[in-house]
Amino acid sequence: MSELRFNVVESAFYKKAATVDIPEGRPCDYFGKYVFGREQMFHYLSADTYASLIDVIDNGAELDRKVADEVAEGMHRWAAEFGVTHYTHWFQPLTEGTAEKHDSFFDPNGKGGLIEEFSGKLLVQQEPDASSFPNGGIRNTFEARGYSAWDPSSPVFVVDDTLCIPTIFIAYTGEALDYKAPLLRALSAVNKAATDVCHYFNPEVKKVLAYLGWEQEYFLVDEGLYAARPDLLMTGRTLMGHEASKNQQLEDHYFGAIPQRVAAFMKDLEIQALQLGIPVKTRHNEVAPNQFELAPVFEECNLAVDHNMLIMSLMRNVARNHGFRVLLHEKPFKGVNGSGKHNNWSLGTDTGILLMSPGKTAEENLRFITFVVNTLMAVYHHNGLIKASIMSADNAHRLGANEAPPAIISSFLGSQLSEVLKHLAENDSDDVISLSGKQEMKLDIPQIPELMIDNTDRNRTSPFAFTGNRFEFRAVGSSANCASAMIALNTAVADHLLTFKKDVDTLISSGEQKMKAIVKVIRRYIKECAPICFDGNGYSDEWKEEAARRGLDCETSCPVIFDNYLKPESISMFENTGVMNLKELKARNEVKWEIYTKKIQIEARVLGDLAMNHIIPVATEYQSKLIDNVHKMMDIYTLEVADKLSVENKRLIEEIAEHTIYITGHVNAMIEARKSANKISDEREKAIAYHDTIAPMLEQIRYHIDKLELIVDNRMWPLPKYRELLFIR
Numbered sequence: 001m002s003e004l005r006f007n008v009v010e011s012a013f014y015k016k017a018a019t020v021d022i023p024e025g026r027p028c029d030y031f032g033k034y035v036f037g038r039e040q041m042f043h044y045l046s047a048d049t050y051a052s053l054i055d056v057i058d059n060g061a062e063l064d065r066k067v068a069d070e071v072a073e074g075m076h077r078w079a080a081e082f083g084v085t086h087y088t089h090w091f092q093p094l095t096e097g098t099a100e101k102h103d104s105f106f107d108p109n110g111k112g113g114l115i116e117e118f119s120g121k122l123l124v125q126q127e128p129d130a131s132s133f134p135n136g137g138i139r140n141t142f143e144a145r146g147y148s149a150w151d152p153s154s155p156v157f158v159v160d161d162t163l164c165i166p167t168i169f170i171a172y173t174g175e176a177l178d179y180k181a182p183l184l185r186a187l188s189a190v191n192k193a194a195t196d197v198c199h200y201f202n203p204e205v206k207k208v209l210a211y212l213g214w215e216q217e218y219f220l221v222d223e224g225l226y227a228a229r230p231d232l233l234m235t236g237r238t239l240m241g242h243e244a245s246k247n248q249q250l251e252d253h254y255f256g257a258i259p260q261r262v263a264a265f266m267k268d269l270e271i272q273a274l275q276l277g278i279p280v281k282t283r284h285n286e287v288a289p290n291q292f293e294l295a296p297v298f299e300e301c302n303l304a305v306d307h308n309m310l311i312m313s314l315m316r317n318v319a320r321n322h323g324f325r326v327l328l329h330e331k332p333f334k335g336v337n338g339s340g341k342h343n344n345w346s347l348g349t350d351t352g353i354l355l356m357s358p359g360k361t362a363e364e365n366l367r368f369i370t371f372v373v374n375t376l377m378a379v380y381h382h383n384g385l386i387k388a389s390i391m392s393a394d395n396a397h398r399l400g401a402n403e404a405p406p407a408i409i410s411s412f413l414g415s416q417l418s419e420v421l422k423h424l425a426e427n428d429s430d431d432v433i434s435l436s437g438k439q440e441m442k443l444d445i446p447q448i449p450e451l452m453i454d455n456t457d458r459n460r461t462s463p464f465a466f467t468g469n470r471f472e473f474r475a476v477g478s479s480a481n482c483a484s485a486m487i488a489l490n491t492a493v494a495d496h497l498l499t500f501k502k503d504v505d506t507l508i509s510s511g512e513q514k515m516k517a518i519v520k521v522i523r524r525y526i527k528e529c530a531p532i533c534f535d536g537n538g539y540s541d542e543w544k545e546e547a548a549r550r551g552l553d554c555e556t557s558c559p560v561i562f563d564n565y566l567k568p569e570s571i572s573m574f575e576n577t578g579v580m581n582l583k584e585l586k587a588r589n590e591v592k593w594e595i596y597t598k599k600i601q602i603e604a605r606v607l608g609d610l611a612m613n614h615i616i617p618v619a620t621e622y623q624s625k626l627i628d629n630v631h632k633m634m635d636i637y638t639l640e641v642a643d644k645l646s647v648e649n650k651r652l653i654e655e656i657a658e659h660t661i662y663i664t665g666h667v668n669a670m671i672e673a674r675k676s677a678n679k680i681s682d683e684r685e686k687a688i689a690y691h692d693t694i695a696p697m698l699e700q701i702r703y704h705i706d707k708l709e710l711i712v713d714n715r716m717w718p719l720p721k722y723r724e725l726l727f728i729r
């Protein structure tokens, strides 16, 4: 057993960087090569079809059958040039991965040969036999079909021999069974609500887009070492392993020189990402050893989500070609930082205004403040829900620990913006506003006309930080589908903008001047949402107490946090904006609880197995060696001398016994606890039982295994240790 460990460690140590196939030309030459983007559409479609398709993409126009057929034909011709033989509807079920079922373009022609064809019908809609995807009871297998339907706003792309068509996935009865459908609804809701609010300032605005720039953190582990860790293989994280003597305390990894094997992986990944039209930009070492980050330039939210899903699967494949496994789990290693996926979010108009950026004139700055304050109100009123949107069994290990955003949602604004808001809220008198010239409004706030919100004023402990021209939602987990967070955030903001519009219009209709009405409402909002603003240390215990006093959601139990989706204010928010109905919300929660339970269940089984058939046998064997030694001492020395010389070994024998007795007892207790939890039929109650009784046992058992790791002869220890997993590449 331990021989395996030594072999894989040695082989990992001597591995060299793999060679990377570099395409001809510069990145701008091969960017988007495998994407049916506007340039390709223009080239492969007739002028009329192109115009109709652009109208569908940009303005949500209906797609008629004839256009669909022509688009499919052009797409097919384009894809065939890459030797593509198959197509698939590519969708995002509630599993947090993507799903695809490939069909070939070829059908028998009735004359003993094959005919190649791709119609609009096949492009637009499919009926995948998807009864085994999580659906929370919406689709009983006997009852309903599921449909996947083309999302023209995210371009199709080619991977290997397959044309991939981004689609939504919905039940026969119309309920969403995926992430994309509600995301598109949320983006449409925020577009509508924000456009209406923009009209106070810029009547020419036709559309507001939500933007997302994600930063993907991940770990790389040599694949030999990975294969020797059944826990990593089965659960994505190490369920045992004592901290290495050195981990991240010297802070020498962050932004350090990128190791050669890793650099080759990154280069390969980036080339493939660029060819798929993903505008990757930044790469660097992260804080923990063997932890890295990749970030593209931000894009329209729906596309950014698809690109993130795509890059996660690309990373898995490319890593294998470099003898690595990529770990996207939020907390693969205890004692070093976990991985997140910061979601940089903002709103912008079709006319090019970034709504979260300060402008040059007073009016532009009032618009900026309007959108910032409405966002704060949305996050304040739905802070529990926003937290629920990023919560999972895996992310729970990260949140609230000392290196990740705390499990309480608050917003950091920085001193300048805080000052501006404070000043605006506190000056209740009307002369704060003086109108000059042509309706131009001047706020009597020195900072406002040339607002330069300083980006350097940063707070790493805040889960939702304002960073100059956007909010950075840092609590999102590294393996998550960003859509979950983006659905909650965009819907909350949309819903709040509707309220804002109503409040302002009420004042206007009672005779108030428009800009004054806006300022009045904003003033009230700034005071109301004050509890969500916190610029201090989010990790401190004082903040936990303070946050509870402020009425923020401080719940830490993952399954209970999911309840936020079914609170009356959440239901009315989702229904009001048309993003999800009660049936969908209930179904999704069932899925969340079920997945939570299953994750803990799998971890408990894996840990139980490893403890009993990897750890206990080795610990006992080593213990026997010690006992043997004690006996032999007695053979050659007098009892008195032997006693003296064996003191340490005897102590170790007892210590090992204590640990093994604890482990065996608790593995059995954990089995019993699972048995009784499994009898619970209500998914929520079952998940809570798993959280309350089984999850803590994982930690307790681990503690004793990690102690044994320090005692047992290194040559016998069966699993690669942290110092090997984290420092060899």
Ligand code: ADP
Pocket: 211, 212, 213, 214, 215, 282, 295, 296, 297, 298, 344, 345, 346, 347, 354, 469, 470
């Ligand atoms: P950090 O210093 O926070 O680690 P990075 O450069 O790694 O920053 O990533 C910042 C991310 O934020 C990038 O994806 C970037 O494109 C994105 N971003 C920048 N401006 C905006 C914006 N206005 N809206 C949304 N995302 C943005």
Ligand code: MG
Pocket: 215, 342, 472
């Ligand atoms: Mg960042």
